[in-house]
Amino acid sequence: MARVLLNIPRSVRPGEVVAIRTLIQHGMETGYRPGADGEVLPRDIIRRFTATYDGAEIFAAELSPAIAANPFLSFTLVATVTGPLVLRWQGDNGFDQTETREITVAA
């Protein structure tokens, strides 16, 4: 399991625009770099990130080899209902990690 740092408010007001910030530990090996033995290291990157809020996909990103290691992704959502925010990173070599946080909407 890769380590993640998430900045997600626990409790928000209805209709509030909330900034979600995510940081995940991943080497993002490009597939273009030679290793210590001179052989090109195989590509190992995160390919796709998706965010699902209360069952609906609200944000997705395709990642490319040009993106730095430990990718930091930030997006906003409008908090409408109390529900789970599911964050999922998928990548090469079967990399698949899901983090779930509950967002509570209270007036």
Next chain:
Amino acid sequence: MRRALALVLLAPLCLSAGAEERRSGFADMARETQAMQQDDTANPGMLWVLEGEALWNRPAGPAGQSCAGCHGDAAAAMRGVAARYPAWDEAGAAPIDLAGRIAQCRETRQRAPPLARESEDLLALTTYVGHQSRGLPISPPSDPRLAAARERGQALYAERRGQLDLSCAQCHDDQAGRRLAGSTIPQAHPTGYPLYRLEWQTIGSLQRRLRGCMTGVRAEPFSYGSPEYVAIELFLASRAAGLEVETPAVRP
């Protein structure tokens, strides 16, 4: 001619005035990089702090003892520890740096497989222990047994080396605050190690940073954990005494 002479005379004065005011490399960074370091959810170094915390509490070795098993809560037991390293090692009768101490403790007390220098696990543990001293002033121990190594470090710092025939001091004392290509030359205070360097795309130790400078002047670097590196670390810590620990720092 007279004006030129006046400028020549003034130049060393300006430089020494700049050198008197010590500051962390943090002050020379772009605002965006400073913001990255200051926000714990944007600072990638915090990933290694989390990793180190897990390792701190994980049993290792035949006795199944974890770091926490002896030392307890790191927030209390390790507060201020990183600020006073390198320190004197009674067992080896030599100075030892923080990563060396952690590796030694793991090998001799936990009897666990040794952790290599610059390995992810050793960097994570060192970052975690270093993080407990964040905000405290760097306070090198006054142990007189360290004096010889500290002087050796000072001599190494001032010694010209490599095909470019440059010493550390020629950049970091004489030219600090000026530019080497696009980068500001920092005063070389080791305030935030292990730190996340954007160029490395990962966390690294002060010894890795020293190695980078040495290959930069085309000198043969010392091997990791060598007494020469520990001596330079000792001198740099005394030079930076009083500046705040920032671990894990972010640097370009």
